[in-house]
Every structure is written in C-alpha cells, then in structure tokens.
Amino acid sequence: MSDAAALAAPTTTSPVSRLLGAAARQRELSLLLVLGLMAILVAIRAPQVLSASNLTDVSVLAAIIAIAAVGEAMVVITRNVDLSVEAVIGLVAFTVAAALSNHLLSTQAAWAFGIGLGLVLGMINGIVVAVFRVPSIVATLGTLSVYRGIDFLLAGGKQVTLTELPPGYTNAARATLVGIPIFVLIAVAIVAVCALVLRQTRFGRSVYAVGSNPEAAEILGIRTALVTFVVFSVSGLLSGEAGVLWGILFGTINATAATGVTLQVVAAVVVGGVNIFGGSGTVVGAALGALFLGFISNALILVRLSQFWLQALYGVVILIAVALDAFLLRRFQRSATARRRR
Amino acid sequence: MNGRARRWVASLGRWEVLLLAVLIALVVYGTTVSPVFLTGRNFANAISAVIEVAIMSLPMALIIIAGEIDLSVESMVGLSASILGYLYAAGVPIELAIVVVLIVGALGGLLNGFLVTRIGLPSLVVTLGTPALYRGLALVVLESRGISQFPEWFTGFGFGTVPGLPIPWPFVVYLALAFVLAVLLHGTWVGREIYAIGKNQAAARFSGVRVARIKLWLFVLSGTVAALAGVILTARMASARADVGTGLTLVVVTIVLLGGVDIFGGRGTIPGVVLAFLTLAVLGNALRLTNVSSDIQSIVVGLLLIVSVVIPTLARRAKGAYDRAQGGRRLPTGSVGGPGEMASP
Numbered sequence: 001m002s003d004a005a006a007l008a009a010p011t012t013t014s015p016v017s018r019l020l021g022a023a024a025r026q027r028e029l030s031l032l033l034v035l036g037l038m039a040i041l042v043a044i045r046a047p048q049v050l051s052a053s054n055l056t057d058v059s060v061l062a063a064i065i066a067i068a069a070v071g072e073a074m075v076v077i078t079r080n081v082d083l084s085v086e087a088v089i090g091l092v093a094f095t096v097a098a099a100l101s102n103h104l105l106s107t108q109a110a111w112a113f114g115i116g117l118g119l120v121l122g123m124i125n126g127i128v129v130a131v132f133r134v135p136s137i138v139a140t141l142g143t144l145s146v147y148r149g150i151d152f153l154l155a156g157g158k159q160v161t162l163t164e165l166p167p168g169y170t171n172a173a174r175a176t177l178v179g180i181p182i183f184v185l186i187a188v189a190i191v192a193v194c195a196l197v198l199r200q201t202r203f204g205r206s207v208y209a210v211g212s213n214p215e216a217a218e219i220l221g222i223r224t225a226l227v228t229f230v231v232f233s234v235s236g237l238l239s240g241e242a243g244v245l246w247g248i249l250f251g252t253i254n255a256t257a258a259t260g261v262t263l264q265v266v267a268a269v270v271v272g273g274v275n276i277f278g279g280s281g282t283v284v285g286a287a288l289g290a291l292f293l294g295f296i297s298n299a300l301i302l303v304r305l306s307q308f309w310l311q312a313l314y315g316v317v318i319l320i321a322v323a324l325d326a327f328l329l330r331r332f333q334r335s336a337t338a339r340r341r342r
Numbered sequence: 343m344n345g346r347a348r349r350w351v352a353s354l355g356r357w358e359v360l361l362l363a364v365l366i367a368l369v370v371y372g373t374t375v376s377p378v379f380l381t382g383r384n385f386a387n388a389i390s391a392v393i394e395v396a397i398m399s400l401p402m403a404l405i406i407i408a409g410e411i412d413l414s415v416e417s418m419v420g421l422s423a424s425i426l427g428y429l430y431a432a433g434v435p436i437e438l439a440i441v442v443v444l445i446v447g448a449l450g451g452l453l454n455g456f457l458v459t460r461i462g463l464p465s466l467v468v469t470l471g472t473p474a475l476y477r478g479l480a481l482v483v484l485e486s487r488g489i490s491q492f493p494e495w496f497t498g499f500g501f502g503t504v505p506g507l508p509i510p511w512p513f514v515v516y517l518a519l520a521f522v523l524a525v526l527l528h529g530t531w532v533g534r535e536i537y538a539i540g541k542n543q544a545a546a547r548f549s550g551v552r553v554a555r556i557k558l559w560l561f562v563l564s565g566t567v568a569a570l571a572g573v574i575l576t577a578r579m580a581s582a583r584a585d586v587g588t589g590l591t592l593v594v595v596t597i598v599l600l601g602g603v604d605i606f607g608g609r610g611t612i613p614g615v616v617l618a619f620l621t622l623a624v625l626g627n628a629l630r631l632t633n634v635s636s637d638i639q640s641i642v643v644g645l646l647l648i649v650s651v652v653i654p655t656l657a658r659r660a661k662g663a664y665d666r667a668q669g670g671r672r673l674p675t676g677s678v679g680g681p682g683e684m685a686s687p
Contacts, residue, residue, distance in 0.1 A: 081466070134651045135605050137411070137466055138595070145592050145644030152637040263474055276467045308485055312478025318471035323461050330462070 027273025027281075031288045035295060046302040054298070056181055060173060060249060062294030063187035065261070066287040068242040069268040070194050071122075071235030073286035076269050077198075078211045078231050079278025080129060080136035085239045086261040087147035088121045092243025094155055097253040101164035114244035115237060121147060122236010126229035136232075144262070148255075155255035162251035173249045183245055187287065190238065194283045207231060212279030260311075267314050268293055271321045275329075293317070357602030357654075361617040365624060372628040379631060382508025388627035390501065390578065393512045394419065394571040395590055396619040399597040400516075400523050401564040403615045406598055407527070408560055409540040409607030410458060410465040415568040415594055417473035417480070418450050419587030422572025424480040427489030427582025436496050443569050450476060451565020455558035465561075473591075480584040490581040500577025512574045519567070524612035532556070540607030589640075596647040597622055605651055622646075 042049050068085050075082045096114040099105045105113055121143070128139040162170065175182045198204035209217040210224045218224050247253055272289025274281025296317075297310055372379040389396075398415045405412050422443045429439035450472070457468040499511050527533035538546040539553050547553050576582045601618035603610025622643075629639055 128648055132652045133655050134648060138599070138605055138651055139648060141592055141595065142644040142647040146641050149637050149641035149644065152640070266470060276464065306482070308481040309478065311474050311481060315471050315473065315475030315478055318474065319457065319468070322463055322467050322471065323457065326461055326463055
C-alpha cells in the first residue's frame with residue numbers, strides 16, 4: 001500500500017505539503033506562532049489576559065509544569081513514559097510542607113530534602129524499569145499508586161495550611177527579578193541546562209540513540225539500562241523540584257495535591273513535539289508545550305467557558321497532537337521514499 | 343525424570359496453580375482473623391467491592407494478550423454513569439438510558455480502536471488522551487451534580503443477591519461474560535488469532551489474520567463492557583456522579599497481569615484472570631476485616647502490579663541461565679518476548 005501511495009503522491013513539492021513538513025521540523029517555532037495568534041484572538045475578547053498580573057499567574061503555574069515536563073520529555077525520548085510524576089510532586093509537596101510546619105528543617109534544607117526525595121523516588125522507578133525490565137507504563141502506574149498511597153498514609157485527612165509555614169517562605173511564588181517571576185527563571189535555567197546536556201554531551205546523544213533504536217544503541221556500546229535509569233532519576237529529581245515549588249505556590253497542601261498533573265505534563269511533552277515513539281524531540285519544545293497548555297486553560301476561564309470543558313480539551317489536544325505527528329511522520333517517510341525513487 | 347512426572351512438576355509451576363495456592367492460603371488466613379470471614383454475606387461483600395473492576399478485567403485480558411492496552415476504561419465508567427444519570431434525571435426510562443449508555447461505550451471503544459488500527463497510534467498514547475476526553479465529557483454532562491433516586495429494581499440489581507444464594511446479581515453477569523470470553527479465547531479460531539497477534543503481529547498478518555479488524559472489535563468490546571461496569575456501579579451506589587471510577591484502571595490492569603497475562607502479549611488465560619480477581623477480592627476483604635486502612639490497600643495493589651510483572655521476568659531469566667548452564671542451545675536472556683514457561687497457555 002505504501003509503495004502505491006508513494007508513487008501516486010508526487011505532492012512532495014506542493015506548498016501545503018512543504019509547509020506541513022516545515023511545521024513538523026520546526027515544532028518549537030510553530031508552537032510560538034500558534035501561541036502568539038491565540039494571544040491576539042483571546043486578547044480581543046478578554047483584554048485582561050495580557051495584564052501583567054494575569055501573565056504572572058499563568059507563567060508561574062506553567063513554569064512548574066514545564067519543569068516536570070522537561071524530565072518527562074527525557075523519559076519519553078528514550079521510548080518510555082513516567083506516569084508517577086503527579087504522585088512525586090504531591091508526596092514531595094506534602095512532606096516538605098509538613099517538615100516545615102513541624103520546624104524539622106530550615107527552608108534551605110527543605111528545598112534540598114524535597115529535591116532529594118524526588119531523586120530517590122525517580123531512582124526507584126529507574127530500577128524497576130531498567131533492572132527488572134518492567135515496561136515503564138506498568139512500572140510507573142504501580143509506583144504512582146504506591147507513592148500516592150504513602151502520601152495518604154502520611155497525611156491522613158490532615159492538611160498543612162499557609163499559616164503553619166515559616167513566614168516569608170511562600171513569598172518566592174510572587175517574587176520577581178527584573179520583572180520576571182523567580183519560578184520562570186528557575187524553569188528557564190533548568191530547560192537551558194537540560195537542552196545543553198541533551199544536545200552537546202555524549203550522554204545526551206545516547207538518550208536519543210536509546211529512543212530511536214535500543215538494539216542498535218546496545219550494539220554501539222551504549223549502556224541502555226544505565227541511560228534509562230538516569231533519565232528516570234532526572235525525571236524524579238525535576239518532579240521533586242516541581243513539588244517544592246508547588247508547595248510554595250499553593251501554600252495549603254493535603255494528600256491529594258497535584259492530582260491529574262501527569263496528564264498535563266504528558267500533554268505538554270506531546271504537544272511540544274516530542275515523539276511518543278521515542279528518539280526525537282527537545283526539552284525546549286516540552287517547556288513551550290507547558291506554556292501553551294497553561295495559556296489555553298487560562299484563556300478558557302477568562303472567556304468564561306465552563307471549567308468542566310478543560311479536561312475534555314486536554315484529551316482532544318493530546319489526540320490531535322499525536323495523530324498529527326503520526327500523519328506527518330508517515331508523510332515524511334513517504335516523500336523520502338518517493339524522492340529516492342526519482 | 344520420565345515425561346509424565348516432568349509434566350506434572352511443570353504444571354505445578356504454572357501461574358494459575360500458584361495463584362490458587364495463594365488464594366487458599368488467603369482464605370485460611372481470613373478464617374483465622376475473623377469469624378465472619380467464611381459467611382455467605384461476607385463473600386457477597388468481598389465480591390461486590392471489586393465487581394466492576396473484575397468485569398472490565400475480562401476484555402482487558404484479551405486486549406493485553408493481543409499486545410495492546412486500554413487505559414480509558416475508568417473514564418468510560420464515569421462517562422457511562424454520568425449519561426445514565428443525566429438521561430434518567432431528564433425523564434428517559436432507565437431501560438432506554440442503559441441501552442444508550444452501552445452504545446456510547448461501544449462508540450468510545452470504536453474511537454480508541456479507530457485511532458489505534460487506522461491512524462496507527464500506539465494504544466498506550468491513545469488511551470492516555472481518550473480518558474481525559476471521556477472524563478471531561480462526563481464532567482460537561484453532569485457537572486458537579488449527583489443523581490440518585492433510581493428505580494428500586496435497578497438499585498436492587500446492584501446490591502441484591504440471587505434469591506436464596508449469597509451471589510450478587512452483578513457476579514452472575516461477570517460469570518456469564520467470563521464463560522463466553524473463555525470459550526471465545528480458548529475454544530475458537532478468534533482466540534487463536536488473538537494469541538497469534540500478540541505473539542508476532544507481522545507473522546500473524548502474513549498468515550492471513552485480519553489484525554486491524556480483530557483489534558478494533560476488542561476495543562469496542564472493552565468500551566461496551568466498561569460502560570456496563572458504569573451502569574453496575576451506578577446501581578450498586580444508587581447514585582451517579584461524574585468522578586466515579588477514578589483509579590480503577592490501575593486495579594483492572596493489576597488483575598489481568600496478576601492473572602498471568604504477559605504484558606508483552608501473546609500469553610495468558612481467562613481462568614488465570616478469574617483466579618486473580620478472586621485473590622484480590624479476598625485479599626481486600628481480609629485487609630478490611632483486620633481494619634487495615636484503605637491507603638495501605640492502594641500501596642498493596644501498586645506493589646502487586648509491579649511484582650506480578652517482575653516475577654515472570656526473573657523466572658524467564660533464571661530459566662535462560664539454567665538452559666545455558668545445561669550446555670543446551672543458547673537462548674536469548676532478554677525479557678522482551680523471551681521464551682518462558684510460567685504462564686504458557
């Protein structure tokens with residue numbers, strides 16, 4: 001079927017096809033364009049979208065999702081998925097808040113503790129997937145339930161409220177540096193470091209190699225199990241950081257914190273152009289995906305569309321992004337075949 | 343060892359036999375911790391607590407044997423309950439509403455199957471997106487309302503038992519479905535083709551198996567049965583809300599894998615899945631009777647899920663190492679698709 005289609009499809013030179021191909025290759029750029037276009041459309045109906053305070057609100061929450069999405073992107077590039085991020089964020093947010101409210105840790109130590117806890121949880125995921133060879137979807141579905149269960153066990157029915165936290169601790173959520181929220185700067189720094197590592201280092205290239213062809217990578221001498229273990233650990237670490245920030249942003253934390261966030265994180269990664277089959281995509285794209293989704297949900301609220309539509313919308317956005325990827329990939333391969341034939 | 347003795351020993355190592363041993367041990371344990379454990383009423387309670395999950399685990403077993411997965415079932419339960427509640431509250435007779443809901447379930451499954459078989463997306467990704475869609479639609483339909491005051495016969499179906507027997511009506515539905523699917527899987531050409539797809543999809547296609555069509559029907563079946571589970575859950579709870587069923591997918595997949603179905607497809611049996619359901623039901627019941635908090639149960643289910651995949655993998659590796667030590671043929675030791683005897687049908 002693909003042969004016949006390749007012969008019958010000399011559309012490789014049509015402008016539409018070329019545009020689609022370019023969009024596929026430059027996902028980051030096209031996301032920015034769509035984002036800009038949407039901003040204009042929404043601003044016409046609800047000008048308060050572009051107010052400084054609203055932009056801060058959107059970007060601060062999006063920054064947290066983006067940090068988790070960077071870790072998730074690295075996992076997805078290796079042809080795995082980490083469904084436990086929301087449980088890691090929730091567990092870290094609660095334990096950090098509980099430790100602070102009981103004066104067990106200083107604020108700096110609490111940050112380190114949260115990130116360290118995330119790292120440990122991520123390493124557990126990594127061991128289950130890389131050493132015991134449990135498919136990542138099953139492994140992280142299991143640890144999602146285990147981590148959330150521990151969260152419930154620790155929290156009971158209790159919650160830590162804003163007033164129990166050290167004074168000034170939650171100020172970081174509103175703090176800015178040269179007009180940019182600190183959270184956004186943290187996210188940008190994390191994205192920059194991870195992008196550099198993925199692009200410039202031997203480890204970064206091996207992450208892509210493992211995702212595009214695990215067997216070939218193994219033959220080339222890449223230790224695929226080690227790479228898999230490391231990306232899950234990094235995902236845990238970044239989810240830990242996201243958990244600490246989550247606690248600062250919301251202040252009041254109970255055992256159900258961050259429920260449903262995995263969906264947003266995976267959506268951000270997929271919308272950001274990371275191939276769900278592994279092997280391609282960038283962390284910059286994933287971060288932009290997080291910003292894009294954050295902006296959509298904010299715009300929905302501002303144009304007074306029911307909050308109930310939000311989840312359905314996330315589902316549709318994921319499906320469209322993934323279907324588009326598969327479509328473009330097939331198209332690209334087809335045109336490559338056609339070119340070779342000519 | 344002679345052939346017969348060897349086979350007998352090998353059958354002891356079968357996953358189903360191990361499960362049965364665990365189940366018996368749990369029953370003995372339950373009897374010692376609580377005097378009410380072995381009563382008919384408690385049996386009905388134990389079964390009812392996880393009956394929706396059990397029903398959904400049957401088509402899920404077929405889907406996983408065929409090498410796919412359906413993570414959208416819990417959201418379909420929510421959508422089904424919401425539409426049922428919405429229609430009933432709007433004055434539609436409950437019988438008609440049930441029919442509509444089952445059709446919606448089939449359509450939802452059709453969408454999953456279409457995206458997997460026609461667009462060529464991995465089921466994992468599709469059923470990461472469609473649950474958000476279905477749950478979202480459930481929220482749109484019912485918002486934060488709760489619908490109750492369903493007809494008495496309907497709720498009676500949910501928590502009533504067969505007259506004179508400690509068997510809940512939904513369990514009868516479960517047994518009927520288990521019987522039909524066991525015959526389909528283990529006794530017909532369709533079943534052989536499902537195994538063939540899961541073992542080697544390309545080889546199956548070249549042998550004339552209509553892979554896409556079978557997978558499509560499996561997803562439709564899964565969606566319809568998930569909608570049925572939503573109806574049963576509504577009847578049992580005597581109320582409908584948009585957020586019902588949250589977290590059930592995890593338990594469904596756990597039952598299937600605990601039942602000895604290989605997560606990589608191609609291997610597993612319906613009797614194994616039935617035994618896994620009974621084991622989980624008895625375990626949950628025993629934990630409840632000993633006043634263990636439900637948080638521990640969620641941890642136990644999560645661990646069980648991981649362990650039930652780890653054990654066959656380790657066994658396979660051990661067998662590979664053993665075979666090599668015997669100086670026999672070199673067998674691949676990798677876990678993916680490696681030869682194993684743990685749960686071969």
